[in-house]
Structures are given as structure tokens and as C-alpha cells.
Amino acid sequence: xxxxxxxxxxxxxxxxxxxxxxxxxxxxxxxxxxxxxxxxxxxxxxxxxxxxxxxxxxxxxxxxxxxxxxxxxxxxxxxxxxxxxxxxxxxxxxxxxxxxxxxxxxxxxxxxxxxxxxxxxxxxxxxxxxxxxxxxxxxxxxxxxxxxxxxxxxxxxxxxxxxxxxxxxxxxxxxxxxxxxxxxxxxxxxxxxxxxxxxxxxxxxxxxxxxxxxxxxxxxxxxxxxxxxxx
Amino acid sequence: xxxxxxxxxxxxxxxxxxxxxxxxxxxxxxxxxxxxxxxxxxxxxxxxxxxxxxxxxxxxxxxxx
Numbered sequence: 324x325x326x327x328x329x330x331x332x333x334x335x336x337x338x339x340x341x342x343x344x345x346x347x348x349x350x351x352x353x354x355x356x357x358x359x360x361x362x363x364x365x366x367x368x369x370x371x372x373x374x375x376x377x378x379x380x381x382x383x384x385x386x387x388x389x390x391x392x393x394x395x396x397x398x399x400x401x402x403x404x405x406x407x408x409x410x411x412x413x414x415x416x417x418x419x420x421x422x423x424x425x426x427x428x429x430x431x432x433x434x435x436x437x438x439x440x441x442x443x444x445x446x447x448x449x450x451x452x453x454x455x456x457x458x459x460x461x462x463x464x465x466x467x468x469x470x471x472x473x474x475x476x477x478x479x480x481x482x483x484x485x486x487x488x489x490x491x492x493x494x495x496x497x498x499x500x501x502x503x504x505x506x507x508x509x510x511x512x513x514x515x516x517x518x519x520x521x522x523x524x525x526x527x528x529x530x531x532x533x534x535x536x537x538x539x540x541x542x543x544x545x546x547x548x549x550x551x552x553x554x
Numbered sequence: 555x556x557x558x559x560x561x562x563x564x565x566x567x568x569x570x571x572x573x574x575x576x577x578x579x580x581x582x583x584x585x586x587x588x589x590x591x592x593x594x595x596x597x598x599x600x601x602x603x604x605x606x607x608x609x610x611x612x613x614x615x616x617x618x619x
Contacts (some may be wrong), residue, residue, distance in 0.1 A: 327584060349613050411584045414579075415581040
């Protein structure tokens with residue numbers, strides 16, 4: 324079981340540092356856009372409070388972090404939790420292939436993670452700022468999950484399968500979620516201007532790219548330094 | 555050495571169970587742990603958890619609201 328310990332220890336360290344790096348990059352360009360969008364959202368909520376006042380009253384009741392350091396702290400905590408989770412999956416997948424073997428190889432695993440968990444789902448469901456009309460949450464989560472799973476298995480087959488037929492099947496898996504299509508709202512609308520949505524998409528695309536490359540590189544670095552047996 | 559074929563056989567069995575012990579089992583356990591963390595931080599609908607992780611979810615492009 325020394326490999327399990329190696330994956331967990333590497334994932335904890337890689338997740339911690341990559342999560343902190345992501346938090347820093349987010350504070351520079353993602354969060355300012357998010358906060359701007361919230362101003363539009365709150366403004367729209369005030370205007371609509373007569374129509375659905377009850378919903379907003381309910382929202383106000385549950386705890387939420389105060390803007391400023393508290394909010395940043397919880398975002399950092401969420402980022403690190405996600406990062407450790409992603410790192411564990413990356414460690415699990417690479418262990419099946421006999422380990423990562425260095426930070427350069429780790430960058431490639433990180434790039435795959437970026438494609439699986441950010442690029443592929445974002446093609447159908449672009450990153451959203453608060454106050455955007457979207458389709459039913461459960462339907463979107465299901466499509467997201469299916470896309471991530473298909474992309475992961477598809478990439479695996481494309482790179483590691485031995486027969487051409489299986490590689491072809493991998494390509495089919497990569498494409499199929501997008502031919503099915505993501506659930507869309509009846510009417511696309513957002514309370515914030517379109518430019519803000521576009522700025523947010525660019526900002527998250529950059530932040531997540533930095534994050535995934537760091538996570539993969541660090542996983543490669545930490546797991547190759549570990550003397551655990553590789554079979 | 556009549557036990558030679560048996561020995562080779564054992565090695566084959568051993569390497570298969572080694573793969574299970576060194577690769578497959580640790581991978582499954584690590585993946586399960588990872589999925590639990592991602593579910594908690596990215597998908598759980600408890601409103602406090604949602605509010606705490608809100609910005610992280612939006613930034614990671616998870617379906618949030």
C-alpha cells in the first residue's frame with residue numbers, strides 16, 4: 324500500500340500549493356469580474372424583489388462569508404479541497420500507468436486534466452458569472468459529469484489504447500457529449516453586460532490553465548521524489 | 555528440477571496480485587477519496603457549503619446555481 328500513501332502525500336502537497344497559486348491568480352483577474360457581476364445581480368434582485376421577495380429572503384437567511392478576507396479564506400479553502408481532489412484523481416490515473424516520473428511528464432498529465440475538467444465542459448457550458456440565466460441545475464450537472472467522464476476515457480483510449488479501433492472509439496467518446504449538446508436555457512440572458520461574461524471566460528480559462536499545469540508539474544515532482552516502489 | 559514450471563507459474567500469479575496490490579487498489583482508493591473531495595467542494599448543495607465555495611465553483615466552471 325506504499326503507493327497509496329505516496330499518492331495521498333503528493334496530492335496533499337501539490338493540491339495545497341496549486342490551490343494557493345490558483346487563489347492568488349483568481350484574486351488578480353477572476354474575482355474582480357465576479358464581484359462586478361454581483362453588483363448587477365444585486366441591482367436586478369432589488370428591482371425584482373416584489374415579484375419573488377420570498378426567495379431572496381430565504382437566501383439572506385443562510386450563512387455566507389463576509390466580503391473581504393473571510394470570503395477569500397473560504398475560496399482558498401474550496402480551491403485547495405478541489406485541488407487535492409483533482410490531484411488524487413491525477414495520481415490514481417498515473418499510478419495505473421506506472422507513475423508520472425518527473426515534473427515535465429507531470430505537465431502533460433496536468434494539461435490532460437485541464438482539457439478534461441475545464442475545456443471540454445466549458446465548450447457546452449461556458450463559465451458563468453452570477454446573474455446568468457441557465458438551464459436546470461441537475462441537467463447541467465449531469466451533462467458536466469458525462470462530458471468529464473467521456474473526455475477522460477476518450478483521452479485515455481486515444482493515447483494508451485493499442486488498437487486503432489479502440490483509439491477511434493476514444494475519439495467518438497471525445498466528440499459525443501458535444502454532438503448531444505449541453506442543456507440550454509429557454510432564453511439566454513444575463514443581468515450583466517456581455518463583455519463582462521467574455522472577460523470572465525478569458526480570466527477563468529487562464530487561471531485554470533495555470534492551476535492545472537502547476538498541479539500536474541507538482542504531482543510529477545513530488546511523486547518522483549518519493550522512494551515508493553513503482554511497478 | 556521438477557518444481558521449475560510451478561515456480562514460473564507462481565511468479566506469474568505473484569506479479570498479477572502485485573499489480574493489484576501496488577497499482578489498482580491504491581488507484582481505486584485514491585480516486586474514491588478524490589471524488590469525495592470534489593463532490594463536497596464542487597457539487598454538494600448544502601447552502602452553507604455552497605456559499606463558502608461559491609467563488610471557487612464559478613471559477614472552476616462548475617454548474618453552480
